[in-house]
Amino acid sequence: MNALAKHFNKQTPTFLQCAKYKLNLQEPLIMGILNVTPDSFSDGGQFNNFDAAIVQAKQMLADGVDIIDIGGESTRPGAAAVSEDEELQRVVPLIEKLSQEIDVPISIDTSKATVMYEAVQAGASMINDVYALQKDKALQTAAQLKVPVCLMHMQGSPETMQKNVQYKNITQEVFDFFEKRIEACLEFGLNKEHIIIDPGFGFGKHLQHNLELLNKLDLFVESGFPVLAGLSRKSMLGQITGKDVKNRLAASLAVAQIALQKGSQIIRVHDVAESKDMVRVLQAIKMASTNLNSV
Numbered sequence: 001m002n003a004l005a006k007h008f009n010k011q012t013p014t015f016l017q018c019a020k021y022k023l024n025l026q027e028p029l030i031m032g033i034l035n036v037t038p039d040s041f042s043d044g045g046q047f048n049n050f051d052a053a054i055v056q057a058k059q060m061l062a063d064g065v066d067i068i069d070i071g072g073e074s075t076r077p078g079a080a081a082v083s084e085d086e087e088l089q090r091v092v093p094l095i096e097k098l099s100q101e102i103d104v105p106i107s108i109d110t111s112k113a114t115v116m117y118e119a120v121q122a123g124a125s126m127i128n129d130v131y132a133l134q135k136d137k138a139l140q141t142a143a144q145l146k147v148p149v150c151l152m153h154m155q156g157s158p159e160t161m162q163k164n165v166q167y168k169n170i171t172q173e174v175f176d177f178f179e180k181r182i183e184a185c186l187e188f189g190l191n192k193e194h195i196i197i198d199p200g201f202g203f204g205k206h207l208q209h210n211l212e213l214l215n216k217l218d219l220f221v222e223s224g225f226p227v228l229a230g231l232s233r234k235s236m237l238g239q240i241t242g243k244d245v246k247n248r249l250a251a252s253l254a255v256a257q258i259a260l261q262k263g264s265q266i267i268r269v270h271d272v273a274e275s276k277d278m279v280r281v282l283q284a285i286k287m288a289s290t291n292l293n294s295v
Helices: 003-008 050-063 084-101 113-122 138-145 170-187 207-215 217-221 235-241 249-261 272-294
Strands: 015-018 021-024 029-035 067-071 106-109 126-129 149-152 195-198 228-230 266-269
Touching (some): 050 272, 067 084, 067 126, 084 106, 084 113, 106 113, 113 126, 113 138, 138 170, 149 228, 207 217, 207 235, 228 249, 249 266, 249 272
Parallel strands (some): 067 106, 106 126
Antiparallel strands (some): 015 021
């Protein structure tokens, strides 16, 4: 079953080097979502004003964020594509400003090679790509930039991904996808220590697919590659609870906790302060258990 473990089995790295930042992967990392878009599914229109985005980033820093993930193009189901120029205008000035004023790594959430390049030049030190470096020149650019890259699985594209969802065995198919993408990355010279994988909850998947992937997330962790889990406020939680997107905090914390207990090293969230409290509780329980076992 675990194709990644068979072909790429290695010790999971203990840290993630994002330019000058050395992130400890032995403790849960919180990636805070900062969408500077008018149409993202949860926070669209809230932070597409430059000043509002700065305030939100500083609030996330105060709340204990480890990485801030900045996106200039919505990837919600049915979202329309944004031009390269528009995306650059949304993200590059913000990254330039934040990289001078906050002391945490900045991730650029994009699939466009030019946006990746310009964002890293502006101060970003990580790439988060929902297309897993499959778009034109993305692989070459990521290899050139030498920063960590998160490869996400998605069936189709944001415009079409929920229209014809079909899998025979979703876990195996996602494994196979990562195997091919990682091989491509290594062929282009990406550092194995810079590759992160994300099963892509909600991206071309129905509720049962998402639940199966969450239940089997530990199998992805066994690959030896750090795993990012992005479940915050997703529609799957609305299907389960009947709550709208603004009222899914409790459900988001529940699935984030499960992801961490399954071994995920990074959770991508909207609600940093609440997620930080959840992580603190988990870490306290883990430490207490360790101390008891050492007696």
